[in-house]
Amino acid sequence: MKKPGFMHTTAGDDLQRDPSPAYTNRLSRRDSLKLLAALAASTMLPALSGCEPVPTTTQTGNATGTEHWPELKLPAINAKGYGKDPNLIMPPEAPWPLTLTPAQLTTLALLSDILVPQEGDSPSASQVQVPSVVDEWVSAPYPSQQRDRLTILSALAWIDDEAQLRFNGQFSALTAKQQLAIVDDIAYDNENTPLQFQRIAKAFARLRNLVLAAYFCTPQGIKDIGYLGNVPIAGVYPGPTAEAYAHLDNTLAQLGLTEFAYQVA
Amino acid sequence: MDDFAYEVLIVGSGAGGAMAAYELTRQGHKVLLLEAGRNYDPKTETPMFRPNSAAPLMGASTPDKDFGFYDSTVDGGWQVPGEPYTKAEGSDFLWWRARMLGGRTNHWGRYSLRFSEHDFKGKSRDGLGADWPFEYNDIAPWYDKTEALIGVCGTNTGLDDMPPSGEGILQPPPTPRVPELLIAAAAKKHGITAVPMHRAVLTKPLDSRAACFYATPCGHGCSIGAAFQTTTSLLPMAQATGNLRIITDAMVKTVTVDSSGKVTGISYIDKKTATEQQLNARVIILAASACESARILLNSKTTTHPNGLANSSGQVGRNLMDSTGAGLSALVPALMNRPRYNEDGHTANHLFIPWWGHKAQANKELDFPRGYHFELGGRFSEPGAYVGGNLQGYGPALKQQVRANYGAYVSFALRGEMLPNEHCYMDIDPEVKDKWGIPVARFHWQWSEHELKQVEHGLKTAKAILETMGAEVGELPAAEDAIKKGGEIIHEVGTTRMGSSSADSVTNQWGQSWDCPNLFVMDGGVFASNPHKNCTLTIMTLAMRNSAWLAEQLKAGKL
Numbered sequence: 040m041k042k043p044g045f046m047h048t049t050a051g052d053d054l055q056r057d058p059s060p061a062y063t064n065r066l067s068r069r070d071s072l073k074l075l076a077a078l079a080a081s082t083m084l085p086a087l088s089g090c091e092p093v094p095t096t097t098q099t100g101n102a103t104g105t106e107h108w109p110e111l112k113l114p115a116i117n118a119k120g121y122g123k124d125p126n127l128i129m130p131p132e133a134p135w136p137l138t139l140t141p142a143q144l145t146t147l148a149l150l151s152d153i154l155v156p157q158e159g160d161s162p163s164a165s166q167v168q169v170p171s172v173v174d175e176w177v178s179a180p181y182p183s184q185q186r187d188r189l190t191i192l193s194a195l196a197w198i199d200d201e202a203q204l205r206f207n208g209q210f211s212a213l214t215a216k217q218q219l220a221i222v223d224d225i226a227y228d229n230e231n232t233p234l235q236f237q238r239i240a241k242a243f244a245r246l247r248n249l250v251l252a253a254y255f256c257t258p259q260g261i262k263d264i265g266y267l268g269n270v271p272i273a274g275v276y277p278g279p280t281a282e283a284y285a286h287l288d289n290t291l292a293q294l295g296l297t298e299f300a301y302q303v304a
Numbered sequence: 305m306d307d308f309a310y311e312v313l314i315v316g317s318g319a320g321g322a323m324a325a326y327e328l329t330r331q332g333h334k335v336l337l338l339e340a341g342r343n344y345d346p347k348t349e350t351p352m353f354r355p356n357s358a359a360p361l362m363g364a365s366t367p368d369k370d371f372g373f374y375d376s377t378v379d380g381g382w383q384v385p386g387e388p389y390t391k392a393e394g395s396d397f398l399w400w401r402a403r404m405l406g407g408r409t410n411h412w413g414r415y416s417l418r419f420s421e422h423d424f425k426g427k428s429r430d431g432l433g434a435d436w437p438f439e440y441n442d443i444a445p446w447y448d449k450t451e452a453l454i455g456v457c458g459t460n461t462g463l464d465d466m467p468p469s470g471e472g473i474l475q476p477p478p479t480p481r482v483p484e485l486l487i488a489a490a491a492k493k494h495g496i497t498a499v500p501m502h503r504a505v506l507t508k509p510l511d512s513r514a515a516c517f518y519a520t521p522c523g524h525g526c527s528i529g530a531a532f533q534t535t536t537s538l539l540p541m542a543q544a545t546g547n548l549r550i551i552t553d554a555m556v557k558t559v560t561v562d563s564s565g566k567v568t569g570i571s572y573i574d575k576k577t578a579t580e581q582q583l584n585a586r587v588i589i590l591a592a593s594a595c596e597s598a599r600i601l602l603n604s605k606t607t608t609h610p611n612g613l614a615n616s617s618g619q620v621g622r623n624l625m626d627s628t629g630a631g632l633s634a635l636v637p638a639l640m641n642r643p644r645y646n647e648d649g650h651t652a653n654h655l656f657i658p659w660w661g662h663k664a665q666a667n668k669e670l671d672f673p674r675g676y677h678f679e680l681g682g683r684f685s686e687p688g689a690y691v692g693g694n695l696q697g698y699g700p701a702l703k704q705q706v707r708a709n710y711g712a713y714v715s716f717a718l719r720g721e722m723l724p725n726e727h728c729y730m731d732i733d734p735e736v737k738d739k740w741g742i743p744v745a746r747f748h749w750q751w752s753e754h755e756l757k758q759v760e761h762g763l764k765t766a767k768a769i770l771e772t773m774g775a776e777v778g779e780l781p782a783a784e785d786a787i788k789k790g791g792e793i794i795h796e797v798g799t800t801r802m803g804s805s806s807a808d809s810v811t812n813q814w815g816q817s818w819d820c821p822n823l824f825v826m827d828g829g830v831f832a833s834n835p836h837k838n839c840t841l842t843i844m845t846l847a848m849r850n851s852a853w854l855a856e857q858l859k860a861g862k863l
Contacts, residue, residue, distance in 0.1 A: 120368045121360055123385065124342075124378040127351040127524075134360045154698045161703075172362065181366045226698050247698070248691050251706055255687040256356045263703070264710050266686055268648035269353055271517035275507075276650070278479030282643040287482050290638045291489055294774055299492035301485050301655070 106235040109196035118180045138178040144170050145211045146195050153222055155254045161263045164254045172253035194242040308549050310336040313585035315556045318407025319840045320826040320847040321591030322534030327851035329547035338554040341379055341403030346535050350525040356688045364689035376410040376525035379403040386739035390746045397747035398791040406535035411523045414504040414531055416456045417837035418447050420467045426833050430673045433723045434832040437804040437813040446849040448473050454532045455510045458502030465658040475507045481647045483682035483714050484655040490772040496660050501653040504532035521651045557742050558604040565608030567820045573740040587822045587863055594829035595730055598799035599745045602732045614817040619810050621731050623724040623798035625834035629788035630759045632766040633715030634775035640712040647683040672757035676720030676836045684711040716766035720758045721836040749790035756783040795839050800829035815850040822863050
């Protein structure tokens with residue numbers, strides 16, 4: 040399977056691809072079989088995946104309102120990176136083994152779609168294979184990704200622990216309302232965040248950032264955010280549109296900077 | 305090479321080495337060029353139009369690819385496997401190397417600003433550092449020739465920091481974009497002028513190179529040749545004369561001398577066979593990069609040259625300078641939710657802020673002696689591995705925060721002149737060798753008050769401009785925390801400086817070693833000072849001028 044942008048000569052072609060309606064049924068960006076296996080395994084075949092076992096977690100609290108944190112002991116990632124001279128024209132499809140378990144991928148897909156649900160023409164995060172990208176990220180052998188691995192796997196474990204403590208079930212088995220009740224408590228990191236949610240809110244913020252990045256750099260996300268570049272322009276670079284200049288003029292006026300405006304030739 | 309009677313052997317295929325090869329072969333001299341890295345062809349290897357989503361980790365930087373997956377640098381970066389460098393205790397320094405044909409010109413920023421008479425004569429003005437051994441007027445025609453050859457877009461601004469190019473030399477600059485225009489207005493309120501950047505990017509076709517089509521970051525390399533790199537211009541042009549041969553994967557170890565101390569050739573490691581090879585040459589030009597050339601000289605120690613070759617002055621490895629670097633960025637509320645359009649442009653600064661403080665420094669109103677400029681950031685760039693902002697919540701409201709922030713961050717990157725000081729130098733580590741058995745460079749580094757005061761001034765100025773744009777900046781970091789590490793701006797120069805006396809410099813104004821007349825240096829090592837203007841244009845201009853002088857000497861039978 041090719042990644043977006045590789046089967047075609049222009050990014051525009053990718054925008055024409057039919058979005059698949061059900062995320063259990065889609066072709067993934069890199070490794071759909073892995074994710075399909077994971078999703079199947081999450082409901083009935085827990086031994087299907089060749090991934091590492093679900094990390095053991097310990098709880099320091101036993102009721103909602105008490106701080107708890109999974110102290111994960113993650114095995115080191117010993118895979119090699121893509122090296123100093125990778126093929127830039129045809130980047131490696133699977134640069135290192137993916138490591139998320141079926142259960143982790145399932146929780147991740149649910150959280151990704153809570154963070155980025157389908158909106159009109161814009162697909163949800165899992166519809167554009169965001170969980171696969173997150174899996175690639177946290178499975179990478181580089182220091183910064185290894186730090187994120189601990190943060191994000193801890194967040195996933197915490198969320199399942201919280202689901203057990205609060206609703207006696209895995210996060211993925213909860214009703215949508217129950218899931219949102221947990222997310223509502225951890226999705227805001229500010230001065231009002233209760234003490235027991237401060238640590239998870241920070242970890243969740245890292246996951247949120249990664250999900251958003253993975254989403255907005257897909258062809259669909261690029262369309263959603265309005266990035267219009269990466270297309271060749273013949274002749275002179277046109278610069279801002281009339282609408283953009285009008286917005287700038289208005290901004291300069293509001294800031295009292297009109298008299299200092301740069302004169303575009 | 306028995307079938308190829310070369311006169312000049314050049315070490316390095318980057319800005320200096322490729323320009324020397326171009327000028328010498330053009331004048332009919334046969335040249336053999338050695339490159340430590342592999343062969344590299346931008347026409348087939350540049351990842352044009354490749355989206356971040358198709359790269360591992362959304363194209364993010366990693367220790368394998370420090371500037372992101374698609375950066376053109378191969379087999380290099382802050383570390384080269386098997387080829388370490390060391391740092392003296394208490395020193396921090398980063399050394400960027402590209403082990404590839406074309407060297408760092410494949411990925412450089414292409415900013416191409418001329419040094420001025422003011423820049424060349426700093427010591428005469430304030431007693432600090434060193435003067436260059438020529439006047440601006442001596443080099444001005446060579447700047448014109450170099451700019452015309454490589455293709456530079458920009459304008460003659462008339463500002464005292466920017467000497468004018470000859471009539472018709474510069475290509476038209478691209479139209480400024482909205483964040484740059486807002487910064488320009490806010491800066492103007494503070495009496496600071498933003499102007500078109502000068503960049504070695506074609507806005508009109510030149511020779512076999514196409515004009516920029518305003519897509520694909522130049523740092524990935526440029527398969528159409530619009531963004532200047534030696535691999536799409538000087539090297540193929542030199543090869544077309546029939547007078548150039550190139551050996552890649554050739555890591556030079558030492559320059560060899562005869563029993564009288566006269567330079568006779570070089571010794572190099574053929575990386576493919578891991579064997580040591582010898583080559584004789586009538587004239588040798590080192591252009592391996594400032595610190596690599598100095599390393600070769602220091603490693604070429606013999607009884608006739610006990611301190612290293614060309615080092616009777618003791619200045620080889622000394623006077624190591626980088627540009628100062630610091631950055632400040634902020635979210636500008638007035639830019640949130642602004643109308644979308646294609647803001648790629650030539651993918652770097654259309655406008656920048658040159659140094660405006662010449663008069664203030666002359667009037668002793670500033671507490672630091674040398675200037676800086678600001679490179680300006682902020683545009684609708686391709687989404688990548690990181691999303692900025694203090695994001696909260698989830699769902700449609702979360703996505704709207706990301707959309708609102710998109711293109712609303714602006715940044716100021718300070719690039720300033722540092723002065724040489726006795727604590728900043730490189731020598732040879734007495735213990736450590738690389739995998740080829742070559743003793744490695746060891747770096748010593750310490751910023752002085754001159755640089756810290758300059759950075760402090762820059763941060764305050766950037767904050768003032770940002771606040772004029774309505775941004776909240778908060779408390780500024782201390783200059784010693786904000787300043788980038790030595791070497792991090794990748795403008796390291798000065799380790800084989802030129803001068804007017806053999807007592808305190810390594811080469812004369814032609815890059816010719818005082819000690820060994822048939823040995824030249826044509827990389828950034830020869831810089832007598834390091835003005836805030838990015839060094840590559842001047843490396844190329846000096847290499848062209850000095851190769852033309854060398855060609856005259858060869859024709860006159862003087863070498």
